[in-house]
Structures are given as C-alpha cells and as structure tokens.
Amino acid sequence: MTKVGFEIGEIVELRHALGGRKDQRKAVILGFEPNVLFDSVQCVKIMIIGSDQPTFTLSDRVVKL
Secondary structure, three states, X not given: OEEOOEEOOOEEEEOOOOOOHHHXXXXXXXXXXXXXXXXXXXXXXXXXXXXXXXXXXXXXXXXXX
C-alpha cells in the first residue's frame, strides 16, 4: 500500500519546522489515515525509533532516507 510516496514499514526521517539536521529523528510508517488533509498532505501514523507509543504526523513532515 503506497500513499503520498511512502509505504507501510518504511523507515523515514522526521523533518522539524525549526530545521537543524543534528536533532533529526527516525521513524517507521505504520499506516495512513483515510482522509486527506488539505490537498496532498495526509495524516501518517508513525512509531519513532526509541519510543514506546505510536504517534501521528503530517506527510509533509516525513522524508525518505
């Protein structure tokens, strides 16, 4: 299943609004919300590596490694 250019199980990097590459975190894509936010931005369920609970982020804050 591919949505917005990502696949479930893919390891990605989170992009922060403040920039700065030294505190970039990696995460695994767990799923996608069925509704599309705005035009091409979608809500993505992720598990940040080192975390114990999944969270959600927007697809424009996730970049491929």
